[in-house]
Amino acid sequence: MRVLLSTYGSRGDVQPLAGLAVRLRELGAEVRVCAPADEEFTKLLAGVGVELVPVGPSARALTKAGPVPSTLPQRAAAVIASQLDAVTPAAEGCDVLVATGMISAAAGALSVAEKLGIPSVSVTFQQLTLPSADRPPLAYPGRPLPPEVTDNRALWDLDAQNVNALFGEALNTNRASIGLPPVDDVRDYVIGDRPWLATDPALDPWQETPDLDVVQTGAWFLRDERPLPDGLVAFLDAGEPPVYVGFGSMPLHGSKDPAQVAIEAVRAQGRRVLLGRGWADLSLIDDQDDCFAVGDVSHQALFGRVAAVVHHGGAGTTTTATRAGTPQVVVPQMADQPYWAGRVAELGIGAAHDGPTPAFESLSASLATALAPETRARATAVARTIRTDGATVAAKLLLDSIGRETPSVSA
Template sequence: MRVLLSTWGSRGDVEPLAGLAVKLRQLGVDAQVCAPPDDEFVALLARANVPMIPLGPSVQSVVSRPKPPTAQDAFKLAPELVAARFETLTRAAADGCDAMLATGLMPAGVRDVAERLGIPYVLACFHILGLPSQHTSPGKRPGTPPATGPTDRRAEWAQDAERVNALYAEALNTHRAAIGLPPVGNVRDHVFTEHPWVAADPVLLPAAGQTELDIVQTGAWILPDERPLPADLERFLDAGEPPVYVGFGSMASYAPQDIARAAIEASRAHGRRVLLARGWAGLSTIDDAADCFVVGEVNQQALFPRVATVIHHGGAGTTGTAARAGAAQLIVPLIADQPFWAKRVTELSIGTSAPDPTTESLATALATTLSPTTQSKARSLGPTLQTNGTEVAANLLLQTINS
């Protein structure tokens, strides 16, 4: 049995698929991951012993620019990704494939290749921000600005579908026609299907009843990490009380200017040492003081239980890893689903947020996350979170194939 898992996006889009692939392979399924060819993702999948098929351009080539991607960049990237999915997935499935699962940036093209092959297709997501709902308005997308004046949610979501069509419809339907398939009128709903999977913990994300679609919530997809921490990092951790961790993952050009300085100065105001994760934003120390340490890519599952607070951008992956570790969180939300996770962390009393980070605002927020109440709440929540999401999803996928 062979399954292709496809994504294009940040590490938070790739690592969960690696976790699911590992579980599927343990069950005897030949699971392969189609993902962007960034060095970090190549190394991650190699470490997990999961075969990788490069898909599209590297994410770093798109986001690691002096300024964040523009609407013009989005309209250029969308058809490029559609073409890459048709080409890559068709080639990857040439030796046989029993199902395709997609996630990441609007994966238009995956369902269409599966349709042509006559095999099951599943859309999975790590939050519900983009799923049509009468409870929330849609997030921002490139394209025509929202209509001015009052509109109801149904009209807002109809406009959202139009923006997705503007990005993807022409390319998608051109490729569909080339393989003998009829055109799609609503790309967003076609990609999402009526039964998308939500790979998120139900405590962190109580998704039931929050969307118009009939979702299947599996729990988060976790890739186990057994790597030891580097010896020099261990020495730093052992040399004093738990430090404040600061990392912005794949955010690169989105990271706030001078965020490292603001976080270091705010932490020092509380007498705390700082552990900076370099990441794609290239965070670095502001002086040679011994109270700061910089790390590259490390095992967050082992690290986060040993820090006092995790300051981060609020991606679904980092939020979940910190929550399971029992670490308090200070989220600086930048884009997409990050404001949602900042709000959720605050609601659960396991942290807070600082949307406009300065030394002063971060210091104030750290007073909350370092408080005994927040520390206790975070430690108590960790063990209650679900950890068998990959097992649930893998078994569901096997049932889908065999039904």
């Protein structure tokens, strides 16, 4: 059995697919992953022995360039074209295709599956792109939702219109180039009849809706057994657990010296600081021995050894910190990150920072909440409810669907 996993986006889009790929291989499947060929993604997949098929330009370069609303349709056209170019040969002979990542990338990959007659499943790592009468949709850059409209169903109708305006021409032009008919509703095409939601039910509970048959598998973890670097271990062993500050794949547009703000706020709490450089390129501000900076390390090994995690609110980082039982401060930057910040606050396992730009006063207040003993106790309790078998569940569902007359995944 051959499975193709396709995505385009940040590490939060690639790492879960690596976790699924490992489980699929353990069950006897042949797996490859289509993803951006950024060095960290190449190393990540090579480290677990999974073939990477490069697609599109550098995701890091695209992210650091920042969102320019007027260029979204042009970017979408380029991303879809790159999907057709890379995914088509990679998908030849495959039994099923899994598509996730940016909506334009998923639309391109699903179009390839349609062209080749391969069953496919659409996956999301957050529920905010799945229509629900219980909440409004996310707004796209340059297309804010009208504040006077409060009915969620009306807002979801506007969302569909916005998706078509941004991505419809780009998708249909590329589909025509491979002999496929146009798509009338891009969002519904990408979601499909039975989308998968790869998030933890305790952290991200899905409310059943009559309009959509969602399969929630649990989050897809990749076991990260890398040992922590010796220098980092020595720093951790030298004193009380530090506060980790890292923003993953977020470049922090508009933030003024976020490392200095974070270090000063953490020091004011009487804590040591551990900086994760990430795509924001955070760096130390002085040579005091209460601070240490690291690059790409195993969060699974690290988060259990820190007092709190200050991060951007990506789904993967939020879930890993929750699983570790470590209090969090979420400084949301964009997209689904305010939602994860809200979930952390609602569960009592940390604090949601007000806005994307940390200041000394605001970050200090959030840290005080996260470092309180009752927050630690609550985080420890919630950690026991987090499932660790999501990738295994998904792998078994996927392989069980292969060969059925009517697959349980969306075709």
